[in-house]
Amino acid sequence: MKDLFYYIRKIQRVAGGKLYLNMSMTLLISLLDGIGMYLIVPLLGMIGLLQMDSGSLPFLAPLTGLIHSWSLQLSLPLVLAAYVLILGGQALLQRSQTLLNAGIIQSFIRTLRTETYEGLLRAKWEFYLRKRRSDFNHVMSNELGRVNYGTTLFLQMVTSLIFTVLQIALALWLSPALTVMVLVSGIVLALFARRFVRRSKRIGEETTELSKHYFAGISDHFGGIKDIKSNRLEASHIHWFRKLTDQMEHNFLEFGRVNSMSQVIYRLSSVVLIAAFMYVAIAVLHTPAEQLITVVLIFTRLWPRFIGIQSNMEQLSSNLPAFHDMRKLQQEYEAEQELISPEEVGASKLALVDGISCTDVSYRYNPKEPQYALRDIHVHIPANRMTAIVGKSGAGKSTLVDLLMGLIHPEEGEVRADGVSLQRERQLLALRGSIGYVAQDPFLFNESIRYNLQLVDPNAQDDDLWQALEFSASAEFVRKLSQGLDTVIGDRGVRLSGGERQRLVLARAILKRPSILVLDEATSALDSENELLIQQALERLKGSMTMIVIAHRLSTIRNADHVIVMEQGKVIQQGGYLQLSQESKGSFSKLLSYQSGAQMQV
Numbered sequence: 155m156k157d158l159f160y161y162i163r164k165i166q167r168v169a170g171g172k173l174y175l176n177m178s179m180t181l182l183i184s185l186l187d188g189i190g191m192y193l194i195v196p197l198l199g200m201i202g203l204l205q206m207d208s209g210s211l212p213f214l215a216p217l218t219g220l221i222h223s224w225s226l227q228l229s230l231p232l233v234l235a236a237y238v239l240i241l242g243g244q245a246l247l248q249r250s251q252t253l254l255n256a257g258i259i260q261s262f263i264r265t266l267r268t269e270t271y272e273g274l275l276r277a278k279w280e281f282y283l284r285k286r287r288s289d290f291n292h293v294m295s296n297e298l299g300r301v302n303y304g305t306t307l308f309l310q311m312v313t314s315l316i317f318t319v320l321q322i323a324l325a326l327w328l329s330p331a332l333t334v335m336v337l338v339s340g341i342v343l344a345l346f347a348r349r350f351v352r353r354s355k356r357i358g359e360e361t362t363e364l365s366k367h368y369f370a371g372i373s374d375h376f377g378g379i380k381d382i383k384s385n386r387l388e389a390s391h392i393h394w395f396r397k398l399t400d401q402m403e404h405n406f407l408e409f410g411r412v413n414s415m416s417q418v419i420y421r422l423s424s425v426v427l428i429a430a431f432m433y434v435a436i437a438v439l440h441t442p443a444e445q446l447i448t449v450v451l452i453f454t455r456l457w458p459r460f461i462g463i464q465s466n467m468e469q470l471s472s473n474l475p476a477f478h479d480m481r482k483l484q485q486e487y488e489a490e491q492e493l494i495s496p497e498e499v500g501a502s503k504l505a506l507v508d509g510i511s512c513t514d515v516s517y518r519y520n521p522k523e524p525q526y527a528l529r530d531i532h533v534h535i536p537a538n539r540m541t542a543i544v545g546k547s548g549a550g551k552s553t554l555v556d557l558l559m560g561l562i563h564p565e566e567g568e569v570r571a572d573g574v575s576l577q578r579e580r581q582l583l584a585l586r587g588s589i590g591y592v593a594q595d596p597f598l599f600n601e602s603i604r605y606n607l608q609l610v611d612p613n614a615q616d617d618d619l620w621q622a623l624e625f626s627a628s629a630e631f632v633r634k635l636s637q638g639l640d641t642v643i644g645d646r647g648v649r650l651s652g653g654e655r656q657r658l659v660l661a662r663a664i665l666k667r668p669s670i671l672v673l674d675e676a677t678s679a680l681d682s683e684n685e686l687l688i689q690q691a692l693e694r695l696k697g698s699m700t701m702i703v704i705a706h707r708l709s710t711i712r713n714a715d716h717v718i719v720m721e722q723g724k725v726i727q728q729g730g731y732l733q734l735s736q737e738s739k740g741s742f743s744k745l746l747s748y749q750s751g752a753q754m755q756v
């Protein structure tokens with residue numbers, strides 16, 4: 155419940171005075187509704203169904219006296235006009251209130267959506283290392299929808315409560331004894347129905363878990379669809395999917411059963427109560443007919459409100475877990491915000507003069523577990539030189555690069571750029587703004603080549619784009635595409651080959667004119683000819699840019715000024731390429747001989 159109130163306070167902040175205007179309109183609408191209903195009694199009196207002068211109705215007695223003194227030709231149109239005016243006015247007011255309500259909810263949801271998205275983007279990389287990506291999709295679409303629905307339900311419930319309180323006040327005025335009986339019955343029933351509210355919450359928790367699995371499953375399966383198709387794994391996935399959707403159906407029906415059960419109890423009890431009231435009112439209390447009709451009118455309007463509130467409470471409870479999920483994610487990313495905003499990152503740059511150094515750095519992905527991904531690392535990446543990081547798979551190369559880029563921070567030791575610690579946000583900000591990064595599995599948007607390139611420099615002209623494409627040996631294949639720079643490259647760039655994707659991302663990195671270029675296995679998918687072209691391009695950049703290159707294929711780094719060899723999270727050798735290749739007992743020369751041996755076998 156405290157998560158719900160957190161969001162209600164937020165809606166209060168977002169909507170401000172509009173929320174109170176909304177409440178006031180609700181009050182007015184319910185007041186008009188009550189008065190409109192009241193007017194039925196004099197109308198019935200006019201057509202002779204009721205004794206109007208009994209004086210048993212407190213508010214109506216003087217009014218009915220007045221109406222009675224007029225002729226029927228005058229009183230009938232007057233009372234009918236008042237009826238039309240009041241209920242017509244109420245209908246118009248109701249429309250404005252509905253629109254106001256929708257506006258409040260929508261601006262709240264927009265704020266929540268934007269805050270969550272921006273908050274997620276500002277979270278540190280380490281936060282993403284621990285989370286499932288599908289959970290973000292789940293919260294941003296499914297849970298946000300449930301929070302939206304839950305908030306609407308809550309506001310509806312407040313409206314309903316205001317209506318109900320007013321109608322109770324009216325009913326109390328007319329007949330305290332009968333109204334108290336209705337109220338007591340309502341309260342007893344509400345206490346009994348608490349179990350349905352609790353059950354709804356449990357079903358809602360199950361809904362959250364199931365939809366989380368659903369989101370995770372479908373994003374995994376469609377992400378890995380090629381593996382599924384080529385390994386004929388469809389059957390097991392379909393089996394998983396059917397089982398989960400069966401559970402989801404059961405969960406949905408279970409809520410329907412709980413909700414309809416409480417509804418049927420309320421409806422049955424209303425029938426029994428009306429019969430009991432009639433008996434007590436007519437046989438015991440000898441209530442006058444006009445009062446009886448008014449109370450029955452009120453009862454038939456009040457009881458459905460009780461039913462509505464009960465149903466609202468159950469639906470709200472079933473959506474509470476979504477509030478909790480959303481709040482939990484918010485708390486998690488709020489605790490791991492980068493002080494630097496994404497806008498600032500691009501703004502300041504660092505012209506590296508000395509280089510980046512790691513002093514006695516150790517890092518664990520999970521500090522609760524004993525394994526270190528990096529242990530006692532002591533390296534210096536000289537500015538404006540090419541540094542290569544090599545080693546077996548799992549040696550810690552990517553982790554070291556992430557540390558050098560300030561994406562993760564060491565558990566022990568320090569990383570410095572030009573002697574200033576990356577713990578200092580300004581320095582980190584400047585460093586990040588100066589990096590061009592190309593990953594092994596580069597990411598491209600399902601947009602045109604021009605759009606993908608201009609992401610890093612929206613003002614880049616066609617000439618600049620072609621220059622970057624020439625650099626990355628991509629100009630030739632882009633020229634051959636029917637729409638050139640305007641070719642849309644498909645989801646994550648699927649319409650391109652792996653090597654073409656890598657070259658485009660390299661072009662994008664270069665277009666940023668970085669002072670530090672980081673290539674993490676960025677040429678692994680290239681054929682020898684294109685790899686050579688890129689090697690030559692990188693060679694031309696030497697001296698003007700700091701380059702950090704991770705490569706399994708050692709031919710890629712034969713021009714490197716400095717080589718760092720890693721094994722099991724440690725640096726086991728470092729020095730110039732030539733120097734290391736000549737140390738015959740060293741790990742680097744072993745790696746070289748394995749690779750040349752493998753090449754000779756081919």
Ligand SMILES: Nc1ncnc2c1ncn2[C@@H]1O[C@H](COP(=O)(O)OP(=O)(O)OP(=O)(O)O)[C@@H](O)[C@H]1O
Nearest residue numbers: 283519520527545546547548549550551552553554
């Ligand atoms: N997100 C992560 N969570 C937990 N452990 C991780 C994570 N990423 C990497 N590791 C572990 O850290 C160690 C170093 O991984 P890293 O990716 O840095 O190696 P690498 O040398 O780049 O390997 P490769 O050449 O295969 O890319 C490995 O033992 C790996 O299992």
